[in-house]
Amino acid sequence: MGELRLMKGNEALAEAAIRSGCDAYFGYPITPQSEVLEYLSREAFNRTGMIVLQAESEVASINMIYGAAGAGKRAMTSSSSPGISLMQEGISYIAAAELPCLIVNVSRGGPGLGTIQPSQGDYFQATKGGGHGDYKLIVLAPSSVQEMADFVRLGFDLADKYRNPVMILADGAIGQMMEKVELFEQLPRGGTYSKPWATTGKTKDRERNIITSLHIDPRQMEKINLRLQKKYKEIQEKEVRYETFKIEDADYILTAFGLGARICKKVVEIGREKGYKLGLIRPITLFPFPFKVYSEIAEKVKGILDVEMNAGQMVEDVKLSVNGKTRVEFYGRMGGIIPTPEEILEYFENKFLKGE
Amino acid sequence: MDETILKTEEQDFIEEDICVAENLVYHKPKTLTDTDLHYCPGCGHGVVHRLLMEVVEEMNIQDKVIGVAPVGCAVFAYNYMDIDMQEAAHGRATAVATGIIRVLPDKLVFTYQGDGDLAAIGTAETIHTCNRGENILIVFINNAVYGMTSGQMAPTTLPGMVTTTSPFGRDVKTMGYPLKITDLVAQLPGTYYVTRQAVNNAGNVRKAKKAIQKAFQFLQQRKGTCFIEIVSNCPSNWKMTPVESNKFVEEVMIPNYPLGDLKVPKEEQK
Structure with a gap:
């Protein structure tokens, strides 16, 4: 260790x-x-x-x-x-x-x-x-x-x-x-x-090395x-990397990255105590984005709730991955506010589920 | 005797007797590539490129030198100089050079920048690189105009001078004054050797070369920032013939940007 x-x-x-x-x-x-x-x-x-x-x-x-x-x-x-x-x-x-x-x-x-x-x-x-x-x-x-x-x-x-x-x-x-x-x-x-x-x-044994991003000839620029x-x-x-948490039997998937994912892990736990079968997908590489894991899970679950500390950015990639196969909703806070697990679960119960 | 035959015999005579090693007065340095220069006829860039590469060849430092090209007319400098080079973003050459010299302190790093690159968009990088005393040579070509973008006003454009963006002449009341950045950097404790040179005639070309030689020697001794301004011309954008443009350098540019050393190391003064 x-x-x-x-x-x-x-x-x-x-x-x-x-x-x-x-x-x-x-x-x-x-x-x-x-x-x-x-x-x-x-x-x-x-x-x-x-x-x-x-x-x-x-x-x-x-x-x-x-x-x-x-x-x-x-x-x-x-x-x-x-x-x-x-x-x-x-x-x-x-x-x-x-x-x-x-x-x-x-x-x-x-x-x-x-x-x-x-x-x-x-x-x-x-x-x-x-x-x-x-x-x-x-x-x-x-x-x-x-x-x-x-x-x-x-x-x-x-x-x-x-x-x-x-x-x-x-x-x-x-x-x-x-x-x-x-x-x-x-x-x-x-x-x-x-x-x-x-x-x-x-040195004498090699051609000169040039670091540049300039290629005036458009054919050359296209090649690059x-x-x-x-x-x-x-x-x-x-190089796709992601983490999943309790998705095997999940009815609903929460998804978030970074700090948001830590909070959502807690939401999965308290949600399961209340009887909701929640799971979590956390992309670790945001590029390359783990499109496949969403597209596969989309066929098994009733919906995905994407949680971010912004106005809804990663959710666009989640929707692209899912490609309409299941419902994708977004919950977010902005401007430096960190959402609590309780408010996310409340949104899930009162808005997300009722929107079904 | 047939006239044509006579001429050929004369030529043979010349080649055999005159074109011999001991009569050689000039050769293109091997550190310049065979790529044709893209510069306009009469432009000073070609001369300064040659001077730099002559010094690199004569001092046998090709494997030590790393150049940084600017954005502007000299953006393709790396096509002509047979040394390792990096092409920097507009104004950032001295920051790029800082990155290189900090990780390769035994190398000899120089930047080659025009007046817009060095004294407008890159002013902060120029001043702070000089102030940190980075052990690099900054070669600053001042021709008082943006060449590559075809003749807009530069920070060094003289009062009253006509450019495409000062079509009635530079009015200092609304457009500001020519920025004598070489005088500014000479004030900074980080600079070791600051000089202003020109390449408008043979005498000045020789002096400019000496300044470049000195600067590379100072870099070898890790003395700090060396800064060489070269007052140059731009026949195309000044709308002049090459000869007229060199006359303009002599009669108008140099009186405004006087040649000579602005900061000489103490040991050199003795």
Whole structure:
């Protein structure tokens, strides 16, 4: 068993970055994730020589990631919703230039400056683009402090494996809450993937390496788009991750990601005490989305209630998966409000069931 | 004797006796690729590209140098320079260069940026990179106009100068003043060597090359940020012939952007 510690989600994430052999972190303070930059500033360099730099803005930090990832190093940044918005141009360039890196969004309520309280309002931004052009991030949604740590290691490996940026989409509550976490052992710096494409200085034995996303000839640009789409398809086939809870005998399915899924687990328990056969599906990868598990369960159940801390974003993907085979309804709270298990069950009993 | 035959004999004579190694005064550096430059005739970019790659060849640092290309006319710089390069988003070249030099501190990293890229959209990155004293060379081409987007006003456009977005001349009351960003960065403790050069005549080209050589030597000694502004031209967007544009550099640009070192390291002053 690994080392056990009681940690905040943000701290566990930072600790996991060091242990994953991350080479460089570039970031800018923003609530509710500033602990990541603080923890790394304190711990990282002395332990592994990992570079930690406070940039002048999120715009600068994402472009520093571009440079460091293009130089073949394990690089990451973290921010919260408004800061992630500022990074979108850079994220599009990184996806286009196929640079592996990790971007963490400890999201908060929006739109605008919004609130510093937790929210899931950035689902669309994370999974449907956010920046310009046809690209995809691999998006991991942790729902515990343990997963804040584990998904850093997983994220770096997926990024290197597919030469694609990976986003961890957490929220302010997961970032701030303290839980027991089992830490994995210290891994060597930089990971184990070879990166012959990186700009490390042109030696006599190879052609020059160029990191770019510019292809003026539309035929060439289309070719690159087709290659990217092929990669995203492969990711959809191989990297889908989700968790199910008591779905085997369920009449009704609750579905939620991240913090919402923790709450819904409780709803399943108290609902079953009242005699409702509830089950839960929690997507772990938001891209690739677990379409198949919904489409299969849709034939067996009487309906699906999607719960999110937003105005209804993931529910669109749930409906696409189900494709009309069963009823899909949505319950959500916005602006930094966290729904309670009781209010979700009340909605289920008084609205969802009566709508049958 | 037939005239044509005579000419051929003359040519043979010239090739045999003059085109020999000891008479070589110039060769294209091997660090430039054979790709045709896309720059307009008379543009200064080609000259600066050549100077940079000459220095890289002469100092034998091809395996150490990593370049960062901007958005603007020099967006394709990586097609011409036979070195590892990254193409940055508009204005972000120095942030990208920071990312590279922080993880590869033994390398020699330079950015190549125009006035819109470096002194408008990228001002924050420029100032903060210089202020952190990142050990990189920033090459700043100032031709007072947005070239790639075909001639809009730049932060360095001179008062009264006509561009497509200052069609009646730059009115400083509504459009602001030319931003002398090189003077600004010279004030920052992070910069080690700050100089303003030009490539409008042979003498200035030689001086500019010396400045580039010096800068790469300082990078090797990890002295901090080196910043070279090159006052250049844009015949196409200035609506001038190449000769007229170089005359404009001499008579109008240089008096407004005086050449010379703005910050010289102490040991160099001795």
